[in-house]
Amino acid sequence: MFTKLFDKYNWEEVKQSIYSKTKTDVEHALNKTSKRDLEDFKALISPAGSNYIEQMAQLSHQLTQKRFGKTIQFYTPLYLSNECQNICTYCGFSFDNKIKRKTLTDSEILVEAEAIKTLGYDHILLVTGEAEKTVGVPYLKNAIRLLRNYFSHISMEVQPLDQNEYEELIAEGLNTVLVYQETYHKDDYKLHHPKGKKSNFNYRLETPDRLGNAEIYKIGLGTLIGLEDWRTDSFFTALHLNYLEKKHWKTKYSISFPRMRPAEGIIEPKVIMYDKEMVQLICAYRIFNEEVELSLSTRENEKFRDNVFKLGITSMSAGSKTNPGGYAVDPESLEQFEISDERSPQQIEQLIKKQGYEVIWKDWDKILTPSIYETAATKKM
Amino acid sequence: MDKLIIAGKEFNSRLFTGTGKFSSSQMMEDSLLASGSELVTVALKRVDMNNNDDDILKHLAHSQFNLLPNTSGVRNAKEAIFAAQLAREALETNWLKLEIHPDPKYLLPDPIETLKAAEELVKLGFIVLPYIHADPVLCKHLEEVGVAAVMPLGSPIGSNSGLQTKRFLEIIIDQSNVPVVIDAGIGAPSHAAEAMEMGADAILVNTAIAVSQNPVLMARAFKMATEAGRMAYEAKLAKVKKTAEASSPLTSFLQD
Numbered sequence A: 001m002f003t004k005l006f007d008k009y010n011w012e013e014v015k016q017s018i019y020s021k022t023k024t025d026v027e028h029a030l031n032k033t034s035k036r037d038l039e040d041f042k043a044l045i046s047p048a049g050s051n052y053i054e055q056m057a058q059l060s061h062q063l064t065q066k067r068f069g070k071t072i073q074f075y076t077p078l079y080l081s082n083e084c085q086n087i088c089t090y091c092g093f094s095f096d097n098k099i100k101r102k103t104l105t106d107s108e109i110l111v112e113a114e115a116i117k118t119l120g121y122d123h124i125l126l127v128t129g130e131a132e133k134t135v136g137v138p139y140l141k142n143a144i145r146l147l148r149n150y151f152s153h154i155s156m157e158v159q160p161l162d163q164n165e166y167e168e169l170i171a172e173g174l175n176t177v178l179v180y181q182e183t184y185h186k187d188d189y190k191l192h193h194p195k196g197k198k199s200n201f202n203y204r205l206e207t208p209d210r211l212g213n214a215e216i217y218k219i220g221l222g223t224l225i226g227l228e229d230w231r232t233d234s235f236f237t238a239l240h241l242n243y244l245e246k247k248h249w250k251t252k253y254s255i256s257f258p259r260m261r262p263a264e265g266i267i268e269p270k271v272i273m274y275d276k277e278m279v280q281l282i283c284a285y286r287i288f289n290e291e292v293e294l295s296l297s298t299r300e301n302e303k304f305r306d307n308v309f310k311l312g313i314t315s316m317s318a319g320s321k322t323n324p325g326g327y328a329v330d331p332e333s334l335e336q337f338e339i340s341d342e343r344s345p346q347q348i349e350q351l352i353k354k355q356g357y358e359v360i361w362k363d364w365d366k367i368l369t370p371s372i373y374e375t376a377a378t379k380k381m
Numbered sequence B: 001m002d003k004l005i006i007a008g009k010e011f012n013s014r015l016f017t018g019t020g021k022f023s024s025s026q027m028m029e030d031s032l033l034a035s036g037s038e039l040v041t042v043a044l045k046r047v048d049m050n051n052n053d054d055d056i057l058k059h060l061a062h063s064q065f066n067l068l069p070n071t072s073g074v075r076n077a078k079e080a081i082f083a084a085q086l087a088r089e090a091l092e093t094n095w096l097k098l099e100i101h102p103d104p105k106y107l108l109p110d111p112i113e114t115l116k117a118a119e120e121l122v123k124l125g126f127i128v129l130p131y132i133h134a135d136p137v138l139c140k141h142l143e144e145v146g147v148a149a150v151m152p153l154g155s156p157i158g159s160n161s162g163l164q165t166k167r168f169l170e171i172i173i174d175q176s177n178v179p180v181v182i183d184a185g186i187g188a189p190s191h192a193a194e195a196m197e198m199g200a201d202a203i204l205v206n207t208a209i210a211v212s213q214n215p216v217l218m219a220r221a222f223k224m225a226t227e228a229g230r231m232a233y234e235a236k237l238a239k240v241k242k243t244a245e246a247s248s249p250l251t252s253f254l255q256d
Helices: A002-006 A012-020 A023-031 A038-045 A047-070 A108-119 A136-148 A163-172 A188-193 A199-207 A207-213 A230-247 A275-288 A302-311 A346-355 A370-380 B026-037 B055-059 B075-092 B111-123 B136-145 B166-175 B190-199 B215-235
Strands: A071-081 A125-128 A153-157 A176-178 A218-220 A252-256 A293-296 A315-317 A358-360 B004-006 B009-011 B017-020 B037-043 B066-070 B094-098 B127-132 B180-182 B202-205
Touching: A002 A199, A002 A230, A012 A038, A012 A108, A023 A038, A023 A047, A038 A047, A038 A230, A038 A275, A038 A358, A047 A302, A071 A108, A071 A153, A071 A346, A071 B037, A125 A136, A125 A207, A125 A370, A136 A163, A153 A218, A163 A207, A163 A370, A176 A252, A188 A199, A188 B190, A199 A207, A207 A230, A218 A230, A230 A252, A230 B055, A275 A293, A275 A302, A293 A302, A302 A346, A302 B037, A346 A358, A370 B075, B009 B026, B017 B026, B026 B055, B026 B215, B066 B075, B075 B094, B075 B111, B094 B111, B111 B127, B111 B136, B127 B136, B136 B166, B190 B202, B202 B215
Parallel strands: A071 A125, A071 A315, A071 A358, A125 A153, A153 A176, A176 A218, A218 A252, A252 A293, A293 A315, B017 B037, B017 B202, B037 B066, B066 B094, B094 B127, B180 B202
Antiparallel strands: B004 B009
8 A cells, every 4th residue: 555655755854855956956857868756756846947947848748749649638527516524624515614515316417417418528527525425335326327328438536435335336437536635744634634534644545546456447646736835745646656557557647736726615725836836847747757647627727728738738627617516407506616717618629729739528438348338237137 | 562451451551540649630631641541540439439420530531541440448358359349330340450458558568368359359250450569479379360460569659769679570570471560659751661671561650640740741751651661672672781792702612
């Protein structure tokens, strides 16, 4: 398990080491022709690295095109529920927030699915809070069964589960799980997650291992930027990625870098990450790992997204609604966070096309997952 | 130039192409037309087989393009066989590029699962072209189970690194009774020419065309290089002389 490796590292020492990287370290990392390692990554995200932003962007752009071509994948979230037993100081769905709670019924899920299909989507991300009684594994299983007839690729961002639960959902057609550690700073993690199952740091940290054991197709990693020093948190994300790629080699990985956004009843970010630093981080991830997918959400504003998608990004959400029922059932309900880019997917697609890129709406097919057909057949019997 | 024949089908072009990574479907179509390619591989995961208006398939609807569906994304023989059967029904072709790479990072083919799947798919009536390592023994095994051609890699897919496996490709070409198509890693027209001069029956190119600044022009360059390499092979290349010719032959006494 990753915890064994993680426990060998000390947050303050790592931070110190990143902040003491020099110009020479950055140049070494940039000019290297062999595979770049974690020390190179530290140099690329260091304050010294911020003076090399144009060079990093050029290299990142070129490496991304070589691997992923002139394409950007599109996906959109489908919020199934905002019920949650956790207290997270930064989240609009936090248990202690007095908002109207809503969990979509079967027919409401289908109404939302139809609305999302009309927007052109074929890859979907299911999101819930953590409320075992209402949105536990049976609810998720049912939702996947309903939605697999509409969408080619189903991702999920919900509470961490056990390996056997993941196996059950994968057999139904689940392709990808996003599980962000939020922060790798153990003490701060406790501070931001004082109540609920989510307060168990190690259980969350070992989630990608359980997913890898279940042979999930893809795992999404990341931290919530704003909680702690982003450089140190990103190092731990890279460390986690390195470990997982070697241990669970049949799984694909993606990284997201959500910056904290305003929402009902939440704290102010402790750390502000500026746009230039975000670009530095995106390019650093790409230069460090040429194959990892990098995902950009509608948390970022229009101008930033329009310019940054060519610098290393491989997938984007567009026209997202972060409230359950947001596409058709109940567009006025309360959001998890405010999105910054409210343009329609078609508007964004046009803009991407103009810059010489193609939007990929479909990059998976359920015929590649025979278990779906097998479980469907057994169910009929 | 000799015509290439695979599973009884004649091809005028020895340049096979891929359909990924282009900046638009129109650019893909224009480039593939410029390449003269007659066998075009398309990932099952990218096309919507239930949609008659699928953007990729629509742009490939030219009589000179024969579709070669590929199973990219599957991780084992079972998944490959399942996907192949549904694809055959939907796309109405029994040609298949068998790709099984359980490792999504380097996309390297699994020799064990590929051999298993190939054997089964041949029995099911498919024309199987397996993507494999440049492994001469594996090629012989695949030939024995009845594949229509073998597709060994020149270097890791998308790497543009050329024929890093050259020594093994030479053995494969020397030994093979089925056509040898060099797939993956061909990053420049010079690599294409090199492969054809060596005696490869065909090559498959995608990234180098799609990601270039001018894909149509690059497609033409690959077309010419492939043809030039093949012509040179058929014309028999002059031997490269590594040593000077001795001015006093050692065996002239035999003429006396």
